[in-house]
Amino acid sequence: MNHAVENENAATDRVELRIPSRPEWVALARLAAAAVANRLRLSIDEIEDVKLAVTEACTAVIQHENHGDFIHLTCETTPQALRVRVHDSGRQGAHGENGQMMDLDEARIAGLGVFLIRTLMDEVSYDVHPQLGTDLLMVKRLAAGQAG
Amino acid sequence: MNHAVENENAATDRVELRIPSRPEWVALARLAAAAVANRLRLSIDEIEDVKLAVTEACTAVIQHENHGDFIHLTCETTPQALRVRVHDSGRQGAHGENGQMMDLDEARIAGLGVFLIRTLMDEVSYDVHPQLGTDLLMVKRLAAGQAG
Amino acid sequence: MDIKVNVRQGPGDCYVVDLSGEIDVYTSPKVKDAIGELIDRGVYYLVINLEKVRYIDSTGLGVLIGGLKRVREHGGSVNLVCTNLQIKKIFDITGLVKIFGIFDTEDAAMKALV
Amino acid sequence: MDIKVNVRQGPGDCYVVDLSGEIDVYTSPKVKDAIGELIDRGVYYLVINLEKVRYIDSTGLGVLIGGLKRVREHGGSVNLVCTNLQIKKIFDITGLVKIFGIFDTEDAAMKALV
Ligand SMILES: Nc1ncnc2c1ncn2[C@@H]1O[C@H](COP(=O)(O)OP(=O)(O)O)[C@@H](O)[C@H]1O
Numbered sequence: 001m002n003h004a005v006e007n008e009n010a011a012t013d014r015v016e017l018r019i020p021s022r023p024e025w026v027a028l029a030r031l032a033a034a035a036v037a038n039r040l041r042l043s044i045d046e047i048e049d050v051k052l053a054v055t056e057a058c059t060a061v062i063q064h065e066n067h068g069d070f071i072h073l074t075c076e077t078t079p080q081a082l083r084v085r086v087h088d089s090g091r092q093g094a095h096g097e098n099g100q101m102m103d104l105d106e107a108r109i110a111g112l113g114v115f116l117i118r119t120l121m122d123e124v125s126y127d128v129h130p131q132l133g134t135d136l137l138m139v140k141r142l143a144a145g146q147a148g
Numbered sequence: 149m150n151h152a153v154e155n156e157n158a159a160t161d162r163v164e165l166r167i168p169s170r171p172e173w174v175a176l177a178r179l180a181a182a183a184v185a186n187r188l189r190l191s192i193d194e195i196e197d198v199k200l201a202v203t204e205a206c207t208a209v210i211q212h213e214n215h216g217d218f219i220h221l222t223c224e225t226t227p228q229a230l231r232v233r234v235h236d237s238g239r240q241g242a243h244g245e246n247g248q249m250m251d252l253d254e255a256r257i258a259g260l261g262v263f264l265i266r267t268l269m270d271e272v273s274y275d276v277h278p279q280l281g282t283d284l285l286m287v288k289r290l291a292a293g294q295a296g
Numbered sequence: 297m298d299i300k301v302n303v304r305q306g307p308g309d310c311y312v313v314d315l316s317g318e319i320d321v322y323t324s325p326k327v328k329d330a331i332g333e334l335i336d337r338g339v340y341y342l343v344i345n346l347e348k349v350r351y352i353d354s355t356g357l358g359v360l361i362g363g364l365k366r367v368r369e370h371g372g373s374v375n376l377v378c379t380n381l382q383i384k385k386i387f388d389i390t391g392l393v394k395i396f397g398i399f400d401t402e403d404a405a406m407k408a409l410v
Numbered sequence: 411m412d413i414k415v416n417v418r419q420g421p422g423d424c425y426v427v428d429l430s431g432e433i434d435v436y437t438s439p440k441v442k443d444a445i446g447e448l449i450d451r452g453v454y455y456l457v458i459n460l461e462k463v464r465y466i467d468s469t470g471l472g473v474l475i476g477g478l479k480r481v482r483e484h485g486g487s488v489n490l491v492c493t494n495l496q497i498k499k500i501f502d503i504t505g506l507v508k509i510f511g512i513f514d515t516e517d518a519a520m521k522a523l524v
């Protein structure tokens with residue numbers, strides 16, 4: 001019982017979560033991200049930003065017609081930042097093939113999700129593998145000294 | 149936005165979580181297990197049982213002196229049950245090698261954890277791989293008709 | 297991790313929709329249905345009370361925007377009650393403050409409706 | 411996901427420890443420290459109020475058992491206040507109901523202390 005509190009501000013922590021790519025699991029993804037963000041003593045506002053960004057990223061996967069069966073979330077702390085990766089195994093580039101395109105309103109809302117991610121996080125980058133799925137990397141930087 | 153609610157009672161769901169094997173992450177493991185248990189419409193009491201069993205399993209890993217760096221939690225629903233697997237990458241059989249044995253009181257409390265797991269879950273089995281770590285499988289069965 | 301929706305009649309032609317919980321891709325269809333049902337019944341003046349909403353994402357915003365669009369076709373309008381600063385911020389950075397009336401109290405939202 | 415510990419003096423030699431939150435492997439050292447500090451100061455009659463505890467695991471039980479053991483060495487005792495049925499069940503199935511006095515109200519726990 002002597003492990004307590006010692007690693008409270010450990011430099012690197014890594015948490016991974018794999019959920020089915022369905023709406024009912026998105027809340028768990030945001031909880032996991034919040035738990036990791038919490039370790040970094042980000043402000044409550046910043047933690048909310050991360051939660052929303054992760055929610056939007058998972059929602060984007062779920063609403064993409066070729067999304068894979070699972071969403072893989074990886075949250076990593078570094079002394080300077082929280083790094084969140086959202087990976088899906090959906091095939092890309094096939095959009096529209098199956099007919100069912102988003103209508104304009106749906107596309108606008110999806111655009112809103114992407115806009116929120118870009119606004120709330122400090123760095124955002126995509127890595128699209130046509131057959132392997134998409135990797136979205138989002139970084140929330142810590143204000144100097146925030147790491148603990 | 150047409151995915152909603154449809155898979156609410158899906159037969160098989162699988163969630164995986166990998167956390168550092170440190171005390172501050174145990175709460176996330178129990179949250180994840182509760183989120184999965186929730187999908188099965190177990191009673192609130194039964195969900196609490198699962199949360200405590202998962203907590204005890206993670207705690208046992210953390211307090212074992214040769215625990216690995218990570219705990220891997222897998223929660224799976226079937227039409228009949230919730231299956232929870234807690235896997236650690238710690239080496240076994242080396243207990244005591246490094247000197248620091250549990251004292252009698254600590255061992256009693258650890259025993260209490262194991263006792264709770266066995267009492268709260270319907271099936272419990274261990275799979276010990278000397279170099280690869282331990283797999284603990286815990287099953288909570290659903291009362292007939294509970295699956296949805 | 298859920299949403300509660302409660303619909304009640306306000307003064308005049310107006311209805312109030314109380315939401316509490318989290319609005320995301322899982323729960324927003326419930327909100328959409330509740331609002332859609334009112335509009336189908338010919339209710340075009342709505343106050344949506346978000347005071348007990350802890351969380352809203354783009355699908356939730358989409359439902360609100362969709363509702364606004366539909367009532368506007370009938371000359372109606374939607375006002376929101378929102379005090380949560382994080383949620384206000386979301387309306388702010390998306391520019392939706394400009395298309396919704398957002399108020400601190402239900403009373404103010406109601407009065408501004410017509 | 412945290413624990414709050416508050417210590418206050420009761421009537422006579424007795425102290426009350428209010429706990430609220432979750433007691434697990436992460437938070438139980440805080441509880442252990444608070445109880446240990448009291449005992450170090452010569453307080454051997456304790457009421458531990460668990461009314462606001464949502465959760466307790468074996469490490470939490472261990473801390474309570476350890477505290478009980480230490481005060482008993484000085485002829486003292488520990489009574490618990492607990493109304494949460496799930497937590498009562500844990501004390502029940504572990505047989506700890508037989509070594510702790512468990513009460514529904516702080517008043518009853520206090521009165522039974524001596
Ligand atoms: N920030 C925004 N994000 C996404 N969609 C928006 C946003 N602002 C407006 N819209 C879109 O604009 C429409 C409503 O806005 P508005 O300018 O009031 O249009 P209208 O001419 O239909 O009244 C909606 O259909 C909505 O999809």
Ligand SMILES: Nc1ncnc2c1ncn2[C@@H]1O[C@H](COP(=O)(O)OP(=O)(O)O)[C@@H](O)[C@H]1O
Nearest residue numbers: 253256257259260475476479482504505506509
């Ligand atoms: N259900 C239990 N689970 C774990 N330990 C227990 C349990 N019941 C008693 N103990 C152990 O017994 C001791 C206290 O119980 P008790 O029978 O009152 O002993 P004592 O003779 O020291 O008064 C503690 O040291 C505790 O470790």
